[in-house]
Amino acid sequence: MKQGTQSSAGTGLPDPRTRGSRVPQQPRAADVDRNRYLADGSGDVRGEHTHSETPIPRPRAVVQRSSVRGQILDALRTALAGGELTPGEVYSAPALGDRFGVSATPVREAMQQLATEGAVEVVPNRGFRVVERGARELAELAEIRALIEVPVMLRLARTVPAARWADLRPLAESTVRAASSGCRATYAESDRAFHRGVLALAGNEQLVQIAEDLHRRAQWPLVGGPVTRGRADLVADAAEHLALLDALGAGEWDVAQSLVREHFAGTA
Structure with missing residues (x-):
């Protein structure tokens, strides 16, 4: 999927009108919060300069205030997976x-979470890069995922009843x-959901969380190019999910074992 068009005046932001990973507009009270945030000096303390940035048209609809930070975090993760946020670019809250x-506050909080996850890094007086x-880091993540998920899936293949595998077909x-x-961001989300559903059968929540974190990191864009896997690769990857469930449902252990190993070998 192609990256969004970069806006002018140094924002490094794609045009929101051309992308799908947007959080709807917040009520007018959000503007009050933003003005209060700027008036109390907290914006200046952060040191993020906005005078050179061109205002960007706001999307429509309404964000629920109780979930603003979570929605922003989800939107930023989607933008990362879809290549809308470019490696090396700095974005201000x-x-x-x-x-x-x-307002800038929930964005900054979400970016801080992404910094903790290793997706971005803080740039003093500017924002987040x-x-x-x-490719080496991507290969390392694939190797770690295989070390964790393959043994678990193979154990589940021998112990989980066929009917449970059928429940994962949707x-x-x-x-x-x-x-x-062909949307990489949409596929990234559904791919994680499938793997999360499989691993959840092990009954180990810590395993699920660790595996999901590694999986999400493996979906971040590489420097020097928009994506490493095209539509055909995604289609082939998704087909392996169905083939695996068919084998597991039929009790074909050897076939399932081969599919699991091949699936992770192709994630790099």
Whole structure:
């Protein structure tokens, strides 16, 4: 999927009118919060300069205030997976807030979470830079995921009843539809949901959380290019989900074992 068009005046932001990963506009009270945020000096303390950034049209609809930070975090993760946030580019919280129609505060909080996860890094007096990473890091993440998930899946293949695997078919079919759309961000979300559903059968919440964190990091964009896997790769990947469930439901252990190993070998 192509990256969004960069806006002018140094924002480094894609045009929100051309992308799908947007949080709807917040009520007018959000503007009051933003003005209060600027008036109390907290914006200046952060040192993020906004005078050179061109205002970005706000999307429509309304953000529920109780979930603003979570929605912004989800939107930023989607933008990362879809390549809208470019590796090496610096984004300020006020400019992103203008894009999403919220104050800078929830954006900054969401960016701090992404910094904790390693997706971005804080740039003093400017904002947050999207971390640059290469193919080697992607290969390392794939190796770690395989070390964790493959043994668990193979154990589940021998112990989980066929009917339980059938329950996961809607998740697998969702990945097929997402892959057919060609949208990398949409596929990334559905792919994580499928793997999360499989691993949840192990009954180990810590395992699920660790595996999901690794999976999300593996979906961040590489430096020097928009994406590493095209639509055909996504479609093939999604087809393996259905094939795996078919094998597991039929009790074909050898086939399932081969599919699991091949699936992770192709994630790098």
